Amino acid sequence: MTSFRVHGTLMVDESLDDLALAYKHEVGWAQGFRINIDTRLMLLGVQRLLTSKLVSEPELRQSALVVGCRLGAMDSYEAFEASLATNQATPLAFAYALPSMPLAGVSVRHGMRGMTYTLTGQKDVGLRALRQGVGLLVSGRADRAIIGCWETPSRTAQYFNPSTRCRLLLAIIEPVKAGASFFSLANIAPGGSFDADCVAMLATCLCETDSLGSIGTTGCA
Amino acid sequence: MRVFVTGIGAVSCVGMGVASLETAMRTGISGVAEAGDDYPDLSPQAVVGMVRTIKNDAVPRADTFLALAIEEAFSSAMLGAIPQLPVYLGSAHGHLDVWQRKFRNGLPYSGSMWRLAQDFLEQRVGSVDVTVVSTACTASSVAFGLALDALRTGQCGMALVCGVESVTGFLHAGFASLRSLAVGNCRPFDRDRTGLVLGEGAAAIVLETEAHAAQRGANLLAEAAGFGFCADGVHLTAPDPTGGGASTALRRAIDDAQLDEIPGFINTHGTGTLLNDRMECLALKRVFGQTISTMPLTSTKPITGHMCGAAGAIEIVNSIIGMQNGFVPQILGLRNQDKDFADFDFVRDELRTGDFQSAISMNSGFGGTNTAVILKRAYP
Numbered sequence: 001m002t003s004f005r006v007h008g009t010l011m012v013d014e015s016l017d018d019l020a021l022a023y024k025h026e027v028g029w030a031q032g033f034r035i036n037i038d039t040r041l042m043l044l045g046v047q048r049l050l051t052s053k054l055v056s057e058p059e060l061r062q063s064a065l066v067v068g069c070r071l072g073a074m075d076s077y078e079a080f081e082a083s084l085a086t087n088q089a090t091p092l093a094f095a096y097a098l099p100s101m102p103l104a105g106v107s108v109r110h111g112m113r114g115m116t117y118t119l120t121g122q123k124d125v126g127l128r129a130l131r132q133g134v135g136l137l138v139s140g141r142a143d144r145a146i147i148g149c150w151e152t153p154s155r156t157a158q159y160f161n162p163s164t165r166c167r168l169l170l171a172i173i174e175p176v177k178a179g180a181s182f183f184s185l186a187n188i189a190p191g192g193s194f195d196a197d198c199v200a201m202l203a204t205c206l207c208e209t210d211s212l213g214s215i216g217t218t219g220c221a
Numbered sequence: 222m223r224v225f226v227t228g229i230g231a232v233s234c235v236g237m238g239v240a241s242l243e244t245a246m247r248t249g250i251s252g253v254a255e256a257g258d259d260y261p262d263l264s265p266q267a268v269v270g271m272v273r274t275i276k277n278d279a280v281p282r283a284d285t286f287l288a289l290a291i292e293e294a295f296s297s298a299m300l301g302a303i304p305q306l307p308v309y310l311g312s313a314h315g316h317l318d319v320w321q322r323k324f325r326n327g328l329p330y331s332g333s334m335w336r337l338a339q340d341f342l343e344q345r346v347g348s349v350d351v352t353v354v355s356t357a358c359t360a361s362s363v364a365f366g367l368a369l370d371a372l373r374t375g376q377c378g379m380a381l382v383c384g385v386e387s388v389t390g391f392l393h394a395g396f397a398s399l400r401s402l403a404v405g406n407c408r409p410f411d412r413d414r415t416g417l418v419l420g421e422g423a424a425a426i427v428l429e430t431e432a433h434a435a436q437r438g439a440n441l442l443a444e445a446a447g448f449g450f451c452a453d454g455v456h457l458t459a460p461d462p463t464g465g466g467a468s469t470a471l472r473r474a475i476d477d478a479q480l481d482e483i484p485g486f487i488n489t490h491g492t493g494t495l496l497n498d499r500m501e502c503l504a505l506k507r508v509f510g511q512t513i514s515t516m517p518l519t520s521t522k523p524i525t526g527h528m529c530g531a532a533g534a535i536e537i538v539n540s541i542i543g544m545q546n547g548f549v550p551q552i553l554g555l556r557n558q559d560k561d562f563a564d565f566d567f568v569r570d571e572l573r574t575g576d577f578q579s580a581i582s583m584n585s586g587f588g589g590t591n592t593a594v595i596l597k598r599a600y601p
Contacts, residue, residue: 035457072315072334072355077391081324084394094395095458095587098313099355104588107452113469116452116590117363120315120335121353128352132367139370156320159329 004134007144007172008054011203012045016153019044019166026051029109034092035101037152037166038073042102043109045148045168054172055146057110064115064142065103066133067149067170068125072099074154102150114142125149126169126202133173145173149202167199224372225599227439228298228427229538230290233525234270234420238293242525242535243542246550247572251524253406253418262390268405269388270420270526281316282387286423287338291345291383294425298439305348307376309368310337310383311360312353313530313586318389337385355530357586358490359450360384361424362533362594366448368428378433384534385423392529393419399458407493407527408554409520410502410567417492420526424534441599443541446579447478453589460496460585464504467591471508471583474593484516484595485577486549486568488540490584491520492527493554497585502562504591514564517573519543523553533584537594540580544598549573 014022016037023040027047032039049055055063073096080093095101100118107116115136119129126149133145148170151161231238234252235245245252253270256263260271275285287310295303315334323330335353342349354364361384368380386392396402396419403416428445451473453466461467467490474480489501505513521539528535543549555569582594 032457070333070335077317077320078324080395081321081391084391085325089394089398091395091398091400092458094398097395098357098587100357100586100588100590101457104452104457104590107454107589108457111454113452113454113466115450116356117367118355119353120355121351122333122336132352135367135370135374135376138374141370156324156330159331 003176004137004173005176007174009169009171010045010049010052010054012041012048012168014166015164016166032105032109035105036073036076036096038150039096039102039105041150041152041166041168042067043105045170046106046110049170059144061111062114062143064133064136064145065106065112066115066117066119066129066136066145066147067103068119068121068129069099069150070121070123070125070160071157072120073097073101074156075152078155126199130202137173137175147171147173149199151199169199169202222373223431224369224428224445225431225434225441226426226443226445226541227429227434227441228294228300229442229541230293230297230425231422231535231538232272232286232289233422233528233535234272235524237274237289239538239542242539243546245524246521246539246542247548249551249553251406251553253420253523253526263393267393268403268418269393270418271388272422281319283312283316283385284338284341286387287383287385288341290423290425291338291341291381294381294427298427300427303346306346306379306381307371308342308349308351308381308383309364310351310353310385311364311530311533312337312355312385313357313360314386314392317391318387321389321391338383356590357588358529358532359584359586359590359592360530360533362537362582362584362592363450365426365533365537365594366450366592369445369448372428372430379427379429382426382428382534383423384531386421386529386531388419388421401494403493406554407523409491409493409522409552410498410559410562411555412557412559414493414495414498416494417522417527420528422525422528422535423531424538426534426537443544444597444599446597447474447480447595449473449477449593451591453591455589457588460500461589462500464500464507466589467501467504467583467585468507470591471504471593474595478595480579480595482579483512484579484581485544485575486517486519486580488536488580488582489518489520491522491552493522499561501583501585502565514566517549517566517568519549519568520552521550524550533592536582536584537596540582540596544577544580544596547574547576
């Protein structure tokens, strides 16, 4: 049986204003000055992974990236819908409404050409990202997976989560040698008893996982 | 471990079911037309591939499409009661139609954009586990790749892959604002191509390991032989003009499938936009060189419209239909082949018949995602 360990985790939790400032100072990507808050959040998180040396640029380029979002980039959906109401459709808002754009931003910024998969769904979407990230390691399609989930405030998101914070959790998952202890994914399988938003739920899961050392694949079935 | 397709289902603008698709591909009929007065969210002159037989707004259109496609796939796979089933589902915008209606009316949106087909599946399957992928127009081909890996690594014996998209005013206006829509019909690889035409619908594919299929005596429709993915990493809103990402995805799929013969035909992404068609031809040339002139190439988007997140799944289904029945559909609307692609063997004017042992289905998505799926003919 292959086992996996959480090499490191990183949490970003910023207000909209602080996200704008942090993005400007820490990422400062000229090509991305008009991107939406979801993509800024993702780029900031990946930049902090690099700054904290949890992953190097070459390692990042060779990693799989599987990140989930419960709703998608609703702020951009709302912006585009509002632009339609005034007959001034804004193509960038439409483009950024695609949930996959934050990962596309990371791919372009850092030259990632491996798996960059965006998952959407429900409150367990972070756990699904973890499971799919492990799946990519098991299948041999990647040697390292960066998994996680994010959420940003919007009018639509308010119904589910009144928080006005932009939150992202990323974790680096790597294989470990056979025989190490592992944490069964069966314990965190979707449909469990968790009742929290996606970032908090994944954080809880990863804390438990960290304390046990690594992740096994027995629960994937 | 070998994995096989044992059931397929589809809903598209050419009608309900796989048989409608087969007829349209055989006879060169397109389901794309002006919207007319039936869709108040769209201009009557908007050229789209709408599923006109489904007008029920009481439930999300995507769920209606999915329920029909999945039931057909289950029937095609001769599945009765299903105790448990992992589902890998791709969509670019999920229940956008429902969200848009609520948002415009100032109503809170208490559903989920991405809770797709869950109610139907919970009624139909004992225990269901749905993973939704949203990587723009590669979403359902990525879902296919995830399911293939799950089966190969023994995580399950059977899985369902779905793709779904519904056309909304939001989606149409979005592509219009990007200036990606065709003037009239789409004409992939034509000198005078002007863009894509949107379509809607769903496709469903039952995948099983060889052992699982053999145990229950399932009919093998095709082998799911390989999958490849590559991100462009070049530009946020335009494809890599050199075709680098698409060619790498293709190479990875060929390696994954251990394909050592020339593919029978290639079902390209073929959207009919200037940039996509050029990029895709360059990618094909990078992988196959001059050999590309001997491979029949098609695009089924003029028949179904570009079904965005469902494009991958419906085009895999189209490829299986062609391979099983020994034909490659013509590219509708292709009259004057772009001289830059003069040495490519596009299937035009009439369908091409033959004994095709393998097929490749390619897709590319906004944000620079590229996939290739390799199918091989299965024999009982």
